[in-house]
Amino acid sequence: MLTNHARLMQFFSEADEITGRKKLQKMIYILQKCHMPFEEKYQFHFYGPYSEELSLRVQELCNLGFIAEEKESVRNYIQYHYQLTDDGRAFLNQFHLDMPDMSEQIHMLKARSSRFLELLSTMLYFEGLTMDKLTDKIHTVKPKQNYTDAEIDEAVQFIPYMMGINHPKNGG
Known part of the structure; x- marks a missing residue:
C-alpha cells in the first residue's frame, strides 16, 4: 500500500462520507492548496481542477475493498457516495501515517455545495492573478456557471479560513 493511498484513506476516515465525484476532486485539491500532504497532480478541466491520479487511486481503493462506492440514481444522473469500509479502517489502524489534522477543513468543505467548491478550487488554481484578472478568468473559463x-x-473571504489565516484557533 502506498502512502498516497493511505492519505486518501485517512481523508475518508475523517470525512465519514463524501457525496459526489466532483466534490471529492475539489475537496482534495483545496486541501492540497492548504498544505495538506496530498500529492495528486491536477490540471484544469471542464469542472475546474481535476486529477486523473486521484480518480485512479480512489478506484484502486474501491477494488481493494477499502473504500465503498455507492451509486444512486438521481433524476438524470448517477450520484456517487464514498465511505471508508471496515477493512479500510482496520488497515489504516495498522498503517503508521503522519498526517496533520484536517478535520476542521473537511467539515467546512463538506458543508459547502459542489458549485461553491468548483469556484473556490478554480480561484486557487489561478492564484497569483489580481482580483480583476481572476474575476475575468472565472467568467472566461466558467461562463455557464454565471458566478x-x-x-x-x-x-x-472563505480562502483565509481554509488556509488557517485569521482563524480563531490561530489567534486571528
Whole structure:
C-alpha cells in the first residue's frame, strides 16, 4: 500500500462520507492548496481542477475493498457516495501515517455545495492573478456557471479560513 493511498484513506476516515465525484476532486485539491500532504497532480478541466491520479487511486481503493462506492440514481444522473469500509479502517489502524489534522477543513468543505467548491478550487488554481484578472478568468473559463460578484466575494473571504489565516484557533 502506498502512502498516497493511505492519505486518501485517512481523508475518508475523517470525512465519514463524501457525496459526489466532483466534490471529492475539489475537496482534495483545496486541501492540497492548504498544505495538506496530498500529492495528486491536477490540471484544469471542464469542472475546474481535476486529477486523473486521484480518480485512479480512489478506484484502486474501491477494488481493494477499502473504500465503498455507492451509486444512486438521481433524476438524470448517477450520484456517487464514498465511505471508508471496515477493512479500510482496520488497515489504516495498522498503517503508521503522519498526517496533520484536517478535520476542521473537511467539515467546512463538506458543508459547502459542489458549485461553491468548483469556484473556490478554480480561484486557487489561478492564484497569483489580481482580483480583476481572476474575476475575468472565472467568467472566461466558467461562463455557464454565471458566478455572481457576491459568490466570488464569498469565496475570497472563505480562502483565509481554509488556509488557517485569521482563524480563531490561530489567534486571528
